[in-house]
Amino acid sequence: MPRSVPGSSTAGQPGPRRDPVPAVLPVPSPGTTGASLLLNATFEPLCVVSSRRAIVLVLADKAVAVDSTADVVHAETVSLPVPVVVRLTRYVRVPYPSSVPLSRRAVFTRDGQTCVYCGGSATSIDHVVPRSRGGTHTWDNVVAACRRCNHTKADRSLAELGWSLPQAPRTPTGAAWRLLGHRTVDPRWREWLGMPESVSA
Ligand SMILES: [Zn+2]
Incomplete structure (x- = not known):
């Protein structure tokens, strides 16, 4: 059984946690949002996190990259592509808000x-x-x-x-809406969110 990873803090030795992720990430390529879609271990979409947060999760083995950009981030000992979709290695139970905020x-x-x-x-x-x-x-x-x-x-x-509506306006529902009611959507998230490939921009 491995004892501890070099650079990680150990029990009984409290101290500032070392963050292996550089403070400045590469400028996101065109078409990327600087954010990652976080999936549960079951591939169910959970939320959107910053690219930095996603990298921390991957480096801590709490998540694995499912899809990445062409941008590479150089951490202390490793280099890895900036993830746009990551999946937790362990299942978490998350309560969802019942409705999408109107914005x-x-x-x-x-x-x-x-x-x-x-x-x-x-x-x-x-x-x-x-x-x-x-x-x-x-x-x-x-x-x-x-x-x-x-x-x-x-x-x-x-x-x-004498005007009419094409359809009655409704409260949006579904995983995609719980997550993205007011966010820009990276096209690489769509397949995980059950969204159409292209909602006209
Ligand atoms: Zn009009």
């Missing part, structure tokens, strides 16, 4: 960054039933809209304008 970015992501009324590029959030008429700031009353449609609609209802 501007989350609404944009749900609605594919497009205006629900005209299909143009979304730049604003619209309350389907205007707030001035008692509309709530909830997932089922908030949609992504372009500025022009938002301006045109103003305080009117869809019926008054």
Whole structure:
């Protein structure tokens, strides 16, 4: 049975834990986010962590890299590619929040960054039933809209304008949403999150 790894602290010898990861990581390549998707031992997505955190987990043998970037980080004794997806070596039980926080970015992501009324590029959030008429700031009353449609609609209802929605706005669900309601998605995470290959950007 191995005693201890050189450089690691041992029981009875408390002291500052040595961090083998350099303070400065390589600048992320274009298309990467500087973050890693953390999977449970069962491959279930858990959360998004910084690349630095992912490297610490890999170096501590608490996780293994599942997918990596072309960037290489040089730690104390080893060099390794910066991971974009890592999997825990031991299963952890994690309670999930029951609903996705409503945020501007989350609404944009749900609605594919497009205006629900005209299909143009979304730049604003619209309350389907205007707030001035008692509309709530909830997932089922908030949609992504372009500025022009938002301006045109103003305080009117869809019926008054003769407009309609392609589908009723809903609260997003599923693992991907629990994790990424308001984050940029690295394309290499998608297969693990059960997301379509390309949600229009
Ligand atoms: Zn529009």
